[in-house]
Amino acid sequence: MHKFMKMFFALLAVLALVVPAGGVLAAKPIVLGAPLSTAFLYGWDAERAIKLAVDEINAAGGVNVGGTKRPFKVEVIDTRDLEAGVPVSEALLAVEKLILQKKANFIVGGPVRSEAALAAMALLSKHKMISILSTGVLTPKYHKIVGKNYDKFKYLFRISGEVVWMLKGELVPALIGVGKQYNLSSMYIMVQDVAWARALGKILGGIMKKKGWKVVGHQVYPTGTTDYSMGLVDAKKKKAQVLLLAMDMPESAVLLKQWFDMKVPALPFGTILAAAEQPGFWKATGGKGQFAIASVVNAGNAPSNATPWTMKFVNAYKKKYGLEPEGYGTASSYMAVYVLKDAIERAGTLNSDKVVTALEKTDMMGVYGRIRFDPKTHQIIPANDPKKGAVGTIFQWQKGKRVVVYPPSIATGKILLPPWMQK
Amino acid sequence: MEIIIYGVINSVTLALMALGFTLVYGVSRLPNFAHGAFYVLAGYICWMLLNRLGLPYFLAGLIGLAVVGGVGAAMYHFILERIRGMAISEIIASYAIGLAILEGLRWGGLKGGTFILQPFVEGSVDILGVSVDYQRILVVVLGAALVGLLWLFVNQTKLGLALKGMAQDERAAMTLGIDSDKMAVVAMALGSVFAGVAALILLPMGSIVVEAGYHVLIMAVAVCIVGGLGSWTGAVLAAFVIGFAQILTVAYIGAHWQVVVALVAIIITLILRPSGIFGKQKELEERV
Numbered sequence: 001m002h003k004f005m006k007m008f009f010a011l012l013a014v015l016a017l018v019v020p021a022g023g024v025l026a027a028k029p030i031v032l033g034a035p036l037s038t039a040f041l042y043g044w045d046a047e048r049a050i051k052l053a054v055d056e057i058n059a060a061g062g063v064n065v066g067g068t069k070r071p072f073k074v075e076v077i078d079t080r081d082l083e084a085g086v087p088v089s090e091a092l093l094a095v096e097k098l099i100l101q102k103k104a105n106f107i108v109g110g111p112v113r114s115e116a117a118l119a120a121m122a123l124l125s126k127h128k129m130i131s132i133l134s135t136g137v138l139t140p141k142y143h144k145i146v147g148k149n150y151d152k153f154k155y156l157f158r159i160s161g162e163v164v165w166m167l168k169g170e171l172v173p174a175l176i177g178v179g180k181q182y183n184l185s186s187m188y189i190m191v192q193d194v195a196w197a198r199a200l201g202k203i204l205g206g207i208m209k210k211k212g213w214k215v216v217g218h219q220v221y222p223t224g225t226t227d228y229s230m231g232l233v234d235a236k237k238k239k240a241q242v243l244l245l246a247m248d249m250p251e252s253a254v255l256l257k258q259w260f261d262m263k264v265p266a267l268p269f270g271t272i273l274a275a276a277e278q279p280g281f282w283k284a285t286g287g288k289g290q291f292a293i294a295s296v297v298n299a300g301n302a303p304s305n306a307t308p309w310t311m312k313f314v315n316a317y318k319k320k321y322g323l324e325p326e327g328y329g330t331a332s333s334y335m336a337v338y339v340l341k342d343a344i345e346r347a348g349t350l351n352s353d354k355v356v357t358a359l360e361k362t363d364m365m366g367v368y369g370r371i372r373f374d375p376k377t378h379q380i381i382p383a384n385d386p387k388k389g390a391v392g393t394i395f396q397w398q399k400g401k402r403v404v405v406y407p408p409s410i411a412t413g414k415i416l417l418p419p420w421m422q423k
Numbered sequence: 424m425e426i427i428i429y430g431v432i433n434s435v436t437l438a439l440m441a442l443g444f445t446l447v448y449g450v451s452r453l454p455n456f457a458h459g460a461f462y463v464l465a466g467y468i469c470w471m472l473l474n475r476l477g478l479p480y481f482l483a484g485l486i487g488l489a490v491v492g493g494v495g496a497a498m499y500h501f502i503l504e505r506i507r508g509m510a511i512s513e514i515i516a517s518y519a520i521g522l523a524i525l526e527g528l529r530w531g532g533l534k535g536g537t538f539i540l541q542p543f544v545e546g547s548v549d550i551l552g553v554s555v556d557y558q559r560i561l562v563v564v565l566g567a568a569l570v571g572l573l574w575l576f577v578n579q580t581k582l583g584l585a586l587k588g589m590a591q592d593e594r595a596a597m598t599l600g601i602d603s604d605k606m607a608v609v610a611m612a613l614g615s616v617f618a619g620v621a622a623l624i625l626l627p628m629g630s631i632v633v634e635a636g637y638h639v640l641i642m643a644v645a646v647c648i649v650g651g652l653g654s655w656t657g658a659v660l661a662a663f664v665i666g667f668a669q670i671l672t673v674a675y676i677g678a679h680w681q682v683v684v685a686l687v688a689i690i691i692t693l694i695l696r697p698s699g700i701f702g703k704q705k706e707l708e709e710r711v
Contacts, residue, residue: 039534039633083634193679220679224638226629227433230673233425233553253539254629261547261556275630280537284630 029073030063030350032337033104035094035120036135037082037112041274042248045326046109046135046333047076052320053337063341066348072337075102081113082136082248091116092123099127105350108336112136112329114196121145125152128352130359133158134336135329136248138196138272138297140164143379150376154356157378159339159371160332161297161392163200165382170295170392171271172207174406175242178267178415179213186214188240188266190231190247190255193222197246200271204244216240221247228255232264241421245270252276253285260288263420270294277301277327282400289397291418299386299393299410300331300367302402306386306393306410313367324402331367339364339371366390385409425553426670432559434666435566436625440639441646441658442573443617449590449653450610453503454514455495457521458618459640463533463633464524465491465619466626470538480543488619494524495615496608503611504604525636538631540623558628565624569617570659577655586610590653645685649692650699657701664688664700 034050037043054072057063062071077098079091091111098104107129111117117137124131133142133156140162146153179185187208191201198220205215216238219231232255235243243259243266245252253275259268270276273294281289299306303314303324313334317325325331343358344350360375369386373379383389384407394406396415403413440462447455465487472483498520506512544557577583588596589606597603618639629635646665650657665688669681692699 039529041534044534219673220677222679222682224632224634225678225681226635226638227436229429229432229555229559230425230670231678233429234674236554250630250632253537257539257628258556261542261545261558262554263547264554275537278537284537284539286539286541 027062027068027070029071030065030106030344031102031104032072032074032340033095033098033102033107034074034076034109035079035091035098035107036076036110037080038076038078039080040082040112040248040250041278041327042112042135042329043078043082043110046112046329047074048321049317049325049330049332049334050074050108050134050337052317053334055320056316057337057341064345065350072341075104076109077102079111079116081111081116088113088116088119092120095120095123099123099129104129106340106355107131108340109134109329109333110136113194114139114142117142118145121153121156125155128155130155130340130352130355131157132336132340132359134160134333136160138163138166139199143374143377146379147374147377154378155352157359157373157380159336159373159380159390160329161382161390162379163196163203166271166295166297166392167200167204167207169382169384170394170406171204172211174394175208175213175244175269176211177406178242178269181415182267182417182421184241184267185212186216186238186240187242187244187269188217188219188231188235188238189215189244190219190221190228190235191245192247192249192252193220194248197248197272200246201244204271223249224251225249226251226254228258229262232258232262235266236262236264240266242266243268245273248272248274250275253281253289256292257285257288260285260290263418265418265421267415267417267421268292272297272328274327276397279324279326279402282397287400290399291397291416293394293396293405293415295328295392295394297328297392298331298368299391299404300334301325301327301329302393302395302404304393304404304410304412306368306391307365309365309367335366335368335371338366368393424551426667426674428550428553428555430663430667430670432555432563433670434663435563437642437646437666438570438659438662439562439566439621439624441643441650441662442569442655443614443621444640444643445647445650445653445655445658446573446617447610447614448647449655450586451499451507451589451607452593452653453499453507453607453611454510454517454644454652455611455614456514456518456640457495457498457524458614458643459636459638460521460524461491461495461615461618462622462639463528463631463636464494466540466622466631466635467528467533467538469623470540470631473540480541484623487623488616491619492612492616496612499608499611504607507607521636521640525633529633533631533633539629540627540631542627556628562624562628569620573655582609586613642685645689648699649688651701652699654699654701657699660700661688 058071062069077094079094080086081091189201191197276292276294347354347358369391372381381389395402444458468487469483472478542558547556646661650661669684
């Protein structure tokens with residue numbers, strides 16, 4: 001009898017451990033549809049980050065939906081929207097497939113290219129599908145459209161950055177800062193031939209002119225360009241002191257290699273510069289990436305101590321994938337899942353309208369600072385202080401490391417000039 | 424001065440991209456639309472051998488060339504030989520194979536900008552006030568050497584003369600005992616190796632990306648159409664015409680118009696001289 005009782009209690013103990021986990025696994029999963037351009041950095045890093053967050057949440061018991069624990073499940077479809085020549089309709093098909101075929105409850109991640117995301121807005125609204133954009137798409141048009149027609153587009157949120165704040169809040173002050181530090185006041189703009197980059201180059205050039213800088217050249221390069229010699233020679237000839245770069249194509253690495261080889265005496269100041277963002281960039285260029293500056297839009301996409309969660313996230317990503325968060329779209333995609341979990345739990349349901357209300361009331365400290373959405377436009381509220389809002393990150397490659405140089409509240413170093421620019 | 428220097432570099436770059444394509448077409452009248460895929464494949468194999476197995480650069484490159492040469496020959500022998508003479512089928516089949524290779528590489532992990540071959544020589548030099556990196560100077564030297572070697576091979580070796588014979592008149596060559604299919608296999612292998620050589624010379628200036636395969640194919644086709652399909656001299660000349668036109672466009676109009684140059688060149692050629700500068704394909708129709 002004694003032996004029987006022992007076995008009975010042991011069995012009970014095992015069941016007590018197994019049943020809740022089994023219960024979560026058995027519960028109907030909440031499907032997160034992720035339309036991402038997976039062949040490109042802003043797609044694959046977002047996919048990895050979403051999966052990391054989902055794994056963490058599921059391992060901790062899942063999402064509490066009105067008293068029932070349910071796991072997240074991720075469905076990814078490649079939108080190919082960052083690939084040259086792929087029509088926007090491909091991304092729309094991917095979104096539609098996620099909604100109708102994969103039965104997604106929520107959309108997180110993309111579409112990644114602004115043009116595709118703008119085109120997908122009506123489709124998402126038609127299905128009352130909550131979408132949290134977390135990578136790519138920097139156009140201010142996105143949240144302006146939400147603000148102008150709130151009732152129709154209230155299901156759409158963006159947890160990553162947008163270009164107006166990036167310009168006024170980060171890039172312009174950072175440029176002015178480095179200008180004052182090293183007495184630089186002329187720039188040569190080199191951007192990719194895509195909507196966001198053309199607009200960014202034009203607007204930033206205009207702002208800097210008003211601030212007393214000279215724009216000595218402006219080149220727009222087709223996606224896939226592999227030779228920048230003529231532009232660099234021109235920049236050198238016109239005595240540009242800063243190269244303002246905006247490119248999301250991997251070939252931007254070529255530009256930086258050429259810049260290094262030709263010893264162009266102008267600081268390569270990247271806004272969005274996909275190739276330089278990746279941790280593997282240093283090794284791939286054999287150290288020629290030294291001094292390249294790039295923005296990764298949100299803190300946490302490169303190591304820093306913006307919040308207590310930042311390095312926790314960086315280390316978790318490193319443990320799972322063997323490298324640091326790779327660039328823009330990583331931290332924000334990770335946070336999109338956590339913010340959604342938080343909103344669903346507060347709403348106690350998956351009902352779109354109720355989750356929208358909960359998302360609008362989001363106020364949590366995340367990987368890149370305080371996370372709140374503007375209640376009218378559903379754009380994340382940015383700041384240069386992580387206690388006040390979502391902070392960005394501009395870093396410079398220094399001795400093989402991505403050293404955060406802006407904003408000052410989280411900076412771990414200062415911008416350095418290459419030896420051939422030092423007087 | 425920069426227009427002349429970078430015009431020459433750009434022209435030699437284009438010639439390198441196109442030589443393999445025009446060689447295959449010249450001998451077997453086969454438009455090899457997998458040409459760009461061989462370019463990327465050779466670079467990727469070399470990168471893998473260098474970075475994963477730690478082989479020396481020279482050996483990694485050699486293996487890369489041997490593999491693409493083998494793949495090219497196998498592609499002709501097992502697939503294209505069966506549809507030879509049916510131009511549309513040849514284009515579809517070779518393009519499909521190229522697509523499978525390129526997208527297969529992407530699926531297998533060739534993503535992002537970190538697949539980079541290091542230059543043979545680091546640093547740069549000022550030529551008459553224009554800064555040029557050594558790798559680009561090497562491109563011109565190696566490009567010229569390659570064209571020279573090709574000329575010697577075609578005119579001085581038995582195999583080269585057989586290929587030349589095939590290119591001039593396949594039936595006449597066959598009556599002299601030249602095996603047409605065997606020569607086509609050789610031409611395809613050689614053309615693929617040329618694509619690989621171009622990759623090993625040019626990729627250290629850029630990065631190995633899938634899109635390069637499509638870009639190289641477009642440029643090779645443009646150069647060959649303008650120069651005259653199958654004409655090696657025409658290809659080199661057309662490479663200089665397009666190369667300088669591109670550099671002039673970048674200098675005086677804007678960098679984003681440079682991709683249009685090659686396509687405009689195709690349209691103008693097809694309107695004014697459909698056979699291209701040195702092409703013979705439609706000479707009779709043109710005269711009529």
